[in-house]
Amino acid sequence: MTVKVQREDFDPGREIEALSAGNPKVGGVCSFVGLVRDMNDVAGQMSDVGALTLEHYPGMTERQLEEIEAEAHRRWPLEASLIVHRYGRMTPGERIVLVATASPHREAAFEACHFLIDWLKTKAPFWKVEETGAGAERWVEARDSDDAAAARWAEKG
Amino acid sequence: MTVKVQREDFDPGREIEALSAGNPKVGGVCSFVGLVRDMNDVAGQMSDVGALTLEHYPGMTERQLEEIEAEAHRRWPLEASLIVHRYGRMTPGERIVLVATASPHREAAFEACHFLIDWLKTKAPFWKVEETGAGAERWVEARDSDDAAAARWAEKG
């Protein structure tokens, strides 16, 4: 279980390889890389994005990500997992986030990886502000679709 | 859409980066790497695996993988996708397969990636034979769980 919150870019290939290195119990590694798009859907309209800046809550961010990762390990048989999330200013095409899971079983790796990004999206204290040209900026609004995706992982009581 | 069937190992990081390079419409890249485990579940019992050899049907393999990839593009809004599958002899810890998808939307990337590996498992003509020690070998049997995973993606008629 590893959480990294950093300004710098990361190397997805190196991170993914590290997850199974030296552990022949791992049968599959699932990963998701989130990137800055040059467009964003604002109230149903596509709008250009020149760059964005990610603000975060140092301390709480790491704590939340560690809790999310621990929850994934509680639910699925994982050999290893990783969350890397950047903050600061980024332009389209840049990597924002990497989540990855390693398991003996591909189904567990897929579900846990999907869970990590869905929960991260609604629980980790990050906020995006987009540059929309001529010095203007717009705080990205939370999406109902992200809430719905996270709700899918709610455990039946 | 790219399919590679090869004896040599591959570089997951390079392949994943190539999938979004120069395309700022991509918001997420999902990937799965399958690796040789040192154990396999044989009729409910865990059994040691020293190495395995993957046999394939040259020509039909590429054709089937291309069909599977085309089907993924038909079902989900993908900007790019990739299947790399090795053949020949491999030892525990070695990479066997990589599937990856790039989409504006993470949900599409996840589902399409999951679909690719599930369908590949039941449709691409590869066969694994395991070395079980002292020159003995055992052909891996198809799993009901793989059939069930593939059936999940059957389209309602």
Place this chain on the structure above:
Amino acid sequence: MKVLYFAWLRQKIGVGEESVDPPADVADVRALVAWLKERGPGYEQAFQDLGAIKLAVNQEYADLDHPVKRGDEVAFFPPVTGG
């Protein structure tokens, strides 16, 4: 007590972090917000729609009824949009 503001709350209030010393009857987050709103129009504006705001006490999500005391770290922010 340390109070933190993020994203557009930080912008409206004009500061990201401050130390405050509310009176003893400020015993939960709801009372803290009411007290903070008296500090100026930026606060008033930031806390206008409490339904649009999330909060954390000592770096764990909490709600308006959560108790607060001297030494706590309380943070206010919009719904998160990372990933």
Place this chain on the structure above:
Amino acid sequence: MKVLYFAWLRQKIGVGEESVDPPADVADVRALVAWLKERGPGYEQAFQDLGAIKLAVNQEYADLDHPVKRGDEVAFFPPVTGG
């Protein structure tokens, strides 16, 4: 007609690929299998349980009723286990 065998079918039959020239009344895969089984005990063994075998005609999955003709490529193999 080119016939291909993979995995344990190849091992039982002892060859991975062969050219065959069945009589004209061998018009579908089922008849081809019956004809192949007469070629020796390895074939007999390999084709013992047709329910355990998958097949392809010209590199597309097919079933036992699929027609075959001169020039076709027919392949027999166990259920696939890649990935």
